[in-house]
Amino acid sequence: MRKTLFGICIVLFLTMSVSAQTADEIIAKYVKAIGGIDKIKAVKTIRKTGKFLGGGGFEAKIVEENRRASFIRQEFALQGMVQIVAFDGKNGWKIDPFGGKKDVESLSEEELKGVVEGADFDGPLIDYKEKGNKIEYSGIDQVDGDDAYKIKVTLKNRDVRTFYFDTDYYVPIKLDSKTFVRGQEFDSETIFGDYKQVEGVYYAFSTETGAKGSPGKAQIIYEKIEVNLNLDDTRFNKPSEPVKAAMPK
């Protein structure tokens, strides 16, 4: 009995110390939870292959490739045609073939904002100071009734990302995004799930994203996540002609 009581007391004190955590401590625990900084930094490139489900049975194949420090390429394939959006750390470009035009085009301001953020290889939390992001612990909130630690990240570009970390496992279960486009706010939310390990690092294999309060959410299911493949510059640099898609046509 004494032992049990002692155990419960310890739990109580642990809970008390948990509630006094700082944002840095939570991020440190998150880093540890998903594999530790060494394993995270050991990943130099990543390719995620899966499908996009847009509702109503709409399905497209997607590939997302990232390379350190800030290279990204996203492909979206439908009816044998592949849309490409990419950024090589300097230039953002796209090929959008669905409307009868396959020329390489520059990204608009808001599109570029999106890929620049997507190109941040480790996400906005890791090395946030060097990236010019500001973080703030916003207390415990609930995600669908489960307690979650809230970390508010104000990106260098003023957009706000609020991560909700599971209080047991310290992985993000939800992200609220507030994005400013020409002075107007756009709020969206993303639910993360199906975390699985690849080369010692946990990744969410499913995400669900949509405008806040809207019933329509787009889902992404990754079937395969590969790391440290050879992804050369040609995949990310703005080409004079369309480059070959990573997925078979």
Next chain:
Amino acid sequence: MRLKIKLFSAVISALILTFTASAQELQGVKIDSDTISGLGARNIGSAAMSGRISALDAVQEGNRITVYAAAASGGVWKSLNGGTTFKPVFDKQPVQSIGAITIDPKDPKVIWVGTGETWMRNSVSVGDGVYKSIDGGENWTNVGLKDSERIAKILVDPTDSNTVYTCATGKLWSDGDERGVYKTTDGGKNWTKILKGANASTGCGMMSLDKKNPKNLYVGMWDFRRQGWTFRSGGEDANSPSASGLFKSTDGGVTWSDLGETKGLPAKPWGRIAVTSAPSKPEVVYAFIEAEPPRNGLYRSDDGGQSWKLTDRGSAMIGRPFYFAHLVVDPKNENRVFKMGFSMIMSTDGGQTFSNASGGTHGDLHDVWINPSNTDQLIAADDGGVWYSYDGGNRWWKGDNLPVSQFYHVSADNEMPYKVYGGLQDNSSWVGDSSYPGGITNSRWENMNGGDGFWMFADPSDHDYIYAESQGGYINRINRKTLESRNIQPLPNYKEGKLRFNWSSPIHLSPNEKGTLYLGSQFLHRTRDHGQTWERISPDLTTNDPSKQKQEQSGGINPDNSSAETHCTIYAIAESPKNVKTIWAGTDDGNLQITRDGGKTWKNVVGNIQGLPKNAWVSSLESGHFDEGTVYATFDLHTFGDLKPYIYKTTDFGATWTNLTGSTMRGYAHVVKEDSVNQDLLFVGTEFGLWISLDGGRKWSQYKGGDFPNVAVRDVVIQPRENDLIIATHGRGIWIIDDISPLRSLTAETLTKEAAFLQAIPTQQRFPASGGWVNGDAAFVGNNPSDEAVITYYQKKRHIFGDLKIEVFDATGKLITKLPAGKRRGLNRISWSMRLPQPKVPPAASLAGAATAGPRVLPGIYTVRMSKDKNVYETKLQVLPDARAKYTAEDRKAQFDLSLKLIDSLGDMTFAVERLNSVKSNLSARMSKLAADDILAKQLQTASAQVDLLRMKIVATKEGGMITGEERLREEMANLYGSVVFYEGRPSETQTQRADALTNEVADVMKDFDKWLATELKTINSNLTKRKLEPISPLTREMWEKSGEQ
């Protein structure tokens, strides 16, 4: 040592608390709001009628205007684009009634909200203090005055953002100390009462601050009280003592002078006072004073309140002072002054004369914002929402995007899709669609009556007619097609005087007899012939207390007798679904009566309810669906200042009662409903939300699904065919939880399982349809129910790691699809489109949009399987055709078969194009190994062009991003496929023939290609071999299928 003991006992106490809390849980299962809230709710509005906005504030930064609209009972709404779009920013807070909103003049990110509206009508809601946001409304902190209930104004010192004044009006229904003027000098951390009323019913009614010398404050103190049967603004009558008064401070509230004796002001007693100092010339002060006519009116001072002159007392100025005591002066012109009222009136001559400035607004204006940068631009708040004027108040645009409608009641018919009916505060009675292709726009709602609206029903015996009422039992029977309306209100007998009808008189439809309808005054009236004749089937069922029937004296200084105070009336009626002769009637003065012989004899059983305070308003009655002796009742005592809910149940015709009130429930109770299938499933609506019990009322959880706010829930009804729970909120319109049947199977046993599928109604494949039209961004559109098959399951814990897989199989066990699963704890809802994968389509110039969806599977029984960790769960899903479908199962099968055939043909076509492309790319590869002038290279080039010509017969190839209009076999077949897939009846003969024709035309091209392969490619391969180059093998079907891309 003492400290240690203290610490230890604190730990033990905490442990005990923890154990107590967990004891309420079911074997370690957490049952709370989130267990049940996975069933989302959708708001169908409407913003057509919108609802009362009690205050607003706005700020122009650069060229953009940010607007905050404070709803009387629907939270705070923020617009970053001058009102084009709004989003609710206060939904997570425990109250939704707003009295005041103020943007810090120095920092537009700092917003102050005073909760609790102070336009003190009978239906006014409740607040819980002052809130502050420092991030433009994203997050809020309650910074105090939690017991004030209502706040009329918050003013920020323009020179010091930490100095803020709050005009706390206070409790309406009871005495209360937390009222008067409060000041903080540390940004809200601490508040000091700087002006106290002379008695416990006097609070701050309005407040103004000198913009140039913010230590000068003007305050109208207001003595007021409402009871269920009367209201006073000021004293009991025009000459009774009242503590209302006008006060001024010149030192930021340290000292005050009573301006009551100042030269020019009328003799007391006074009622509500509106006061404001002109921003551009603060020594000009206007005060509207409620007093006995002719002393009432608008007074102006040009010397900071030392002397006054009466300037106007026109009827538009003096009407309903307790509701309209608000003045706004142009920020640039001290002589341009607006007075709120039934119509907003404006003076441009310093208050001497006024003209109407409310144009085509709803009326009942409460606030106006004048853009300091362009004083012709106004934004106004009234009982019908937010309005915009660009010509100084002559003409107004209606805001169509604020679904803050204040419903009292709701009902539904059995149309497909069903329609909802409901009456609203000051906004008539409306019928709206529960779903409509393209979304439920404002135009899908139709006004059917007038006045304030309450109960409303489709006539179950003649669907062409609707019953609706306005205040005081003024019931109409309305033809829904012609809108012809007939008043059918029961009338008094010879020398009987007045029938007493409540503000919201109960109309009740018999659950046993179609066409029998009840209406309550002090008597229970019944009609069986659409109101042609009424029987009185009861004596006066109320206390008939004469002291509560002095409505003609209601109002205080000025009379206000709108039927809102009519008392000693029947308020709730319920006939037992098990016996037409068992009828319950509850009154607003605390009687609960039952007859078991169809009205011959009545018995008041309220005295049998232990613990219920006397004279409690019977706010709703619900007869049990399973047992004649059962009734559920909610009682409301907020008109006595008691905001707690009271919910009771009897199973023995009222002899004994069980208290079902939940310990965590907040707010006075408006409605209780028992599910029509599972008698343990109960719903209660209170002033602060919706509560659900899964165990017959022992434990309650607040429903928070689909961002449902903490808003007053006045009524709920279950549409029996769809099992939808329709929620009438007083402040946020109508919400629908689609198909609540999963809640019926959420039993104690289910809740202890790791995961389980839950029962749902069979899925109908709703017609694919499109409707509506573009609305722009500035209009509210209500969401439709999902047109997919909704699958509901429960999981005890959130799913984070590993796969959670959900698969759907057909009757033969063939896997149809894999679905992404919901992760949340408790109930999860996911949906299956019921569509097969979209067809394979060959690449071409542009997307074949018509072929981006697969055909819907045939109606039938499907198996859903969930694999979670190592466990597998299964359920059956019944898929039915749309109940409105005129086509047969054979027709549907013909459509499905033709869709599959076209998918096959498109697949063949895709292979054909890939085959052509494989040869073409091989030709290019060989060419690259030869010199450009090589004769073989030229031969290969010619061959490539020939192959391309064949490809161009199949697919459109013109690019450039323009409307090329080019259609080849691919585009034609995709369009044909689209037209077959999106109409699920029998395809037309011409479609069937066209499918064959196109299939044959593709086959013809491939025959030509086969010929070309046999002749031209043969020659080319022979030449390649001679040059030691690899001959070309065209892609085979087998190879293509193996590649996994078919």
